[in-house]
Amino acid sequence: MPHLIVEYSSNLSAYPEAQALAELNAAVCASPEVLDEADLKSRFVRNASFHVGTAASGRGFVHAQLRLLSGRSPEAKQDLAARVAEVLRRLTPRPAGVMVQLSVEIVDMDRPSYVKERL
Amino acid sequence: MPHLIVEYSSNLSAYPEAQALAELNAAVCASPEVLDEADLKSRFVRNASFHVGTAASGRGFVHAQLRLLSGRSPEAKQDLAARVAEVLRRLTPRPAGVMVQLSVEIVDMDRPSYVKERL
Amino acid sequence: MPHLIVEYSSNLSAYPEAQALAELNAAVCASPEVLDEADLKSRFVRNASFHVGTAASGRGFVHAQLRLLSGRSPEAKQDLAARVAEVLRRLTPRPAGVMVQLSVEIVDMDRPSYVKERL
Numbered sequence: 001m002p003h004l005i006v007e008y009s010s011n012l013s014a015y016p017e018a019q020a021l022a023e024l025n026a027a028v029c030a031s032p033e034v035l036d037e038a039d040l041k042s043r044f045v046r047n048a049s050f051h052v053g054t055a056a057s058g059r060g061f062v063h064a065q066l067r068l069l070s071g072r073s074p075e076a077k078q079d080l081a082a083r084v085a086e087v088l089r090r091l092t093p094r095p096a097g098v099m100v101q102l103s104v105e106i107v108d109m110d111r112p113s114y115v116k117e118r119l
Numbered sequence: 120m121p122h123l124i125v126e127y128s129s130n131l132s133a134y135p136e137a138q139a140l141a142e143l144n145a146a147v148c149a150s151p152e153v154l155d156e157a158d159l160k161s162r163f164v165r166n167a168s169f170h171v172g173t174a175a176s177g178r179g180f181v182h183a184q185l186r187l188l189s190g191r192s193p194e195a196k197q198d199l200a201a202r203v204a205e206v207l208r209r210l211t212p213r214p215a216g217v218m219v220q221l222s223v224e225i226v227d228m229d230r231p232s233y234v235k236e237r238l
Numbered sequence: 239m240p241h242l243i244v245e246y247s248s249n250l251s252a253y254p255e256a257q258a259l260a261e262l263n264a265a266v267c268a269s270p271e272v273l274d275e276a277d278l279k280s281r282f283v284r285n286a287s288f289h290v291g292t293a294a295s296g297r298g299f300v301h302a303q304l305r306l307l308s309g310r311s312p313e314a315k316q317d318l319a320a321r322v323a324e325v326l327r328r329l330t331p332r333p334a335g336v337m338v339q340l341s342v343e344i345v346d347m348d349r350p351s352y353v354k355e356r357l
Binding site: 040045 | 126128166168169170171172173174178180182193196197199200201203204208211213218219220221222223224225226227
């Protein structure tokens with residue numbers, strides 16, 4: 001069931017999205033929390049219209065949101081966030097003169113109302 | 120107040136977005152939970168950069184997020200999710216050789232801090 | 239740590255995104271809740287595929303989501319939402335014949351599992 005959405009600012013040019021998607025999915029699916037690897041649906045979104053803080057330029061970000069059905073332990077959530085962060089830390093471009101922030105957020109999805117099926 | 124955001128993987132080509140938006144809004148606005156049909160703000164997002172699980176290809180997804188002010192009963196949430204799922208199940212393309220996953224998520228929005236107005 | 243995501247329907251043409259980003263960040267960073275201005279990561283997303291309610295046309299929206307680490311007081315959240323709303327109310331285009339809705343949502347992010355670092 002997990003959904004992984006990675007956004008990044010477009011000044012991180014040449015982001016290796018395909019490689020990152022493959023490595024993120026391998027890392028997350030290796031967690032005991034993911035029972036079926038096919039459940040993980042990941043995507044990248046490039047933000048061309050962004051602004052970090054009050055400085056005019058010289059800053060960028062990559063932010064990942066992992067949405068899981070509710071009920072995971074705090075330890076499991078921290079482990080999953082660490083798996084995502086490890087890949088993004090390694091693969092995110094670091095252009096000269098740009099301060100790049102990395103963040104990973106775990107979101108609980110409401111389990112009783114969740115619909116999931118294969119068409 | 121509801122917001123409906125539907126994302127889908129770009130291998131579901133020729134997704135009938137306009138038809139789906141009209142039918143989704145009709146289905147959701149027919150719920151007794153929606154007091155004013157004009158409140159429902161829906162949009163489609165096509166994800167061209169995606170990866171499902173650890174397989175290289177042959178998989179796609181459509182995922183809907185319905186964001187509501189908090190306070191709905193579990194039954195109301197399940198009903199709303201079912202309304203969204205019915206439309207997407209019917210209208211989502213099923214390309215040959217692609218395993219397509221459908222999911223619907225209900226999200227509670229914090230009511231006390233929510234701002235809403237017409238300009 | 240805050241993330242600000244502003245979506246708007248594409249019938250609000252010529253949205254002054256750059257000006258809005260600068261003014262939003264100035265307004266939010268002036269809050270005592272934001273300890274380091276560089277933490278605020280804001281972006282605009284234009285939705286070209288949208289539908290509001292059951293009317294065929296003549297409606298648009300702008301919606302902002304401010305995602306914060308959990309633990310803020312209700313008053314602090316209301317103040318932050320008001321800061322965002324003030325800027326959007328002032329800068330959102332109001333095309334003739336279009337009823338425009340403005341909304342602002344505050345989202346709590348799970349603090350224990352949140353990862354944040356500078357690369």
